[in-house]
């Protein structure tokens with residue numbers, strides 16, 4: 001059960017918001033005791049509307065990289081806001097930010113800014129089609145690229161022509177990639193790739209360098225563009241495009257979530273080959289040239305370049321991973337931790353309907369630690385070794401609770417989303 005303020009807001013939301021809530025905040029995706037509504041965030045913590053404070057391993061589903069309400073980054077935002085945000089045209093911040101991104105991301109020669117990751121992935125699709133004069137995209141099954149009709153994971157309101165000209169492959173499976181490219185024939189516009197497999201409900205997987213190289217080679221052979229969708233993982237694996245770690249340069253990369261530490265900003269970056277195509281598409285938005293989020297982005301990039309935030313979150317993530325593994329083994333659970341240490345996903349063995357995952361997550365929540373039972377999580381630089389120790393202590397208790405209640409657990413609540421996948 002959530003608190004009274006949360007229950008009241010849920011009841012009122014049901015009347016004035018379709019379905020009570022939508023998208024990744026839809027009702028029933030998380031255990032029933034998870035709060036829907038929050039009052040505030042600070043550093044690594046969030047406080048729900050009933051005043052309960054949690055160590056937050058979701059980081060707003062990615063945007064919080066240096067912690068919530070970061071004083072330095074928010075000061076840059078507020079300063080620009082006080083001088084003017086959305087004006088009749090862009091300001092100097094836009095060019096400075098483009099210079100900053102291009103100097104940090106090795107494959108990139110130019111940048112375009114937008115608001116959501118979906119804007120950036122849609123612009124990548126349009127740029128590739130404009131560049132090649134062709135239509136077909138190769139996408140990995142189960143990979144998330146946003147919530148526009150061409151890519152949203154749910155069928156409501158989507159018509160077959162929205163999804164035309166797409167071939168699917170399996171991530172890290174070279175023969176399936178080759179087959180999808182072959183099926184595209186002489187119409188291949190782009191191969192899209194997640195920087196690693198970070199699909200919901202399944203173990204995450206590192207990119208096989210041979211798969212990444214083959215994608216690069218196939219795109220080159222066909223004159224198509226290679227796109228790495230770094231909206232989620234960008235700057236949590238590298239201070240560059242995530243595939244720089246395996247030596248593969250895309251033509252386009254898409255960015256969002258944390259690049260302005262919680263302020264609305266996303267980006268499409270590209271190389272000179274893709275420049276003419278990118279210049280030919282008409283894309284824009286009323287708020288795309290607003291300066292405040294860009295000022296926050298400039299400050300965030302500076303922090304990325306000048307601090308050891310990445311090594312810090314990697315160290316914390318490894319401590320968390322090792323500590324959880326020990327505690328799971330001691331309690332006798334098959335507990336799978338996948339993905340990079342900075343973006344972990346937890347799944348239990350022998351848990352097809354997620355009842356163990358839901359119960360364990362609820363037990364963590366009751367101990368003040370907000371984890372997710374089926375989506376990857378995120379570490380942020382505001383976390384400390386003491387926070388990780390708190391999470392490990394909570395996990396020890398949560399595993400003990402689960403051991404005691406295991407045989408009496410029923411199926412989890414309204415998992416309509418899972419059931420209809």
Ligand SMILES: *Cc1c(COP(=O)(O)O)cnc(C)c1O
Pocket residue numbers: 115116117118119121144145146147194229230231232233256257266
């Ligand atoms: C979140 C996400 C998107 C979409 O970003 P929005 O800002 O939610 O539109 C695209 N690709 C990936 C990999 C994402 O994680």
